[in-house]
Ligand code: BES
Ligand code: MN
């Protein structure tokens with residue numbers, strides 16, 4: 239989407255649609271200058287009808303009384319309930335309406351005097367518009383929607399930097415979605431590695447891919463074991479971006495990329511198994527973070543690590559009962575081959591800690607169904623060993639509306655994954671605290687390095703039956719990209 243900002247007087251703006259926000263039961267639209275009398279009464283009439291209800295839209299023809307062809311009035315709902323996320327959702331609704339009407343462009347008057355600052359409002363509008371235009375139609379002859387309209391934001395403030403930043407971030411979210419939505423027959427670990435290489439060459443990142451032989455030889459017993467059941471061989475993808483101070487330790491981001499999770503020998507039931515194509519979403523989020531950070535030339539050192547496998551049942555598969563040696567030397571007893579994410583992540587995390595000595599290591603994984611049971615489909619689970627980064631991540635979450643909720647971890651949970659025959663085992667005790675016992679397995683790999691783990695099982699894609707937001711259409715959401723970009727920028 240083409241997005242820019244202007245300081246133009248909004249009534250002189252030549253545009254197909256001049257869009258303004260209005261609160262529920264308020265006097266009138268926010269930031270709309272005094273209109274010619276005829277138009278003003280039409281606007282008042284229409285505000286009366288919709289009452290500014292959340293996501294309501296009414297359209298008024300201007301009959302050339304001002305430069306715009308139409309005025310579009312959009313409801314924000316009640317003022318005290320308005321958040322940056324309502325702005326984001328409503329902006330997405332507007333963009334979708336404009337596209338549906340086949341208009342080539344639209345203009346939004348940026349509202350001021352809200353409960354949050356203008357930069358947050360602008361970011362929310364830009365993100366909402368850009369992300370709501372997303373649809374995955376790569377495999378359809380008849381494309382889903384019409385042409386994407388151009389957007390102009392009118393404000394008396396200088397907002398072009400914020401607009402550009404939000405636009406690039408939202409584009410990276412859409413890039414994440416494009417890869418995450420790929421079907422499993424078109425996105426093997428090798429194909430995912432190919433996409434990472436393409437990103438690296440475009441954005442000037444260092445890219446290293448470790449293949450089956452090297453993984454075995456270098457001691458990645460977890461990735462090797464989970465990957466051995468598929469003829470699509472496992473890969474470890476490493477991307478490096480350096481624009482921070484030379485001596486600054488990097489931030490390492492790790493993402494689970496199981497390109498398809500059948501469960502392996504502990505096979506899953508067939509119902510909704512197709513959704514396990516989304517089990518690569520954590521890895522895709524890491525790709526999106528690497529893209530956004532480099533597009534925006536953030537002054538940070540950043541490393542992305544993506545362990546990628548296909549979890550399949552076959553004569554070569556790893557089995558319940560196997561004991562594997564993880565990177566770094568700890569042994570793990572496999573009691574369920576469907577708890578594969580933690581096994582490949584433990585290798586990747588231990589590698590990240592050992593090779594890069596990071597200031598902090600943050601991972602994203604569609605790790606446990608238990609996380610959906612605990613937190614539903616709109617909130618990601620957070621488990622961490624460090625107060626400082628937890629607080630920073632919570633602030634980033636509040637600003638970006640990518641919701642997270644912290645779960646505890648202590649020695650009682652670590653005890654739940656002790657094995658009789660190996661150092662640890664890959665499942666806990668019964669159904670108790672499934673998300674935390676999975677995280678406890680990962681905690682074994684990071685030692686004292688500040689670490690945060692996000693379980694995005696519920697949030698990585700729109701679950702069947704749950705309600706999509708305008709800016710999160712069906713399929714993969716790209717959850718985590720905006721959160722970490724905000725975190726790295728603050
Ligand atoms: N990828 C799944 C978790 C998952 C399930 C994410 C459904 C999103 C929706 C993971 O590999 C898995 O299978 N976890 C098991 C762990 C169990 C065997 C301890 C689970 O959650 O059932
Ligand atoms: Mn699994």
Ligand code: ZN
Pocket residue numbers: 496499517576578579604605
């Ligand atoms: Zn999985």
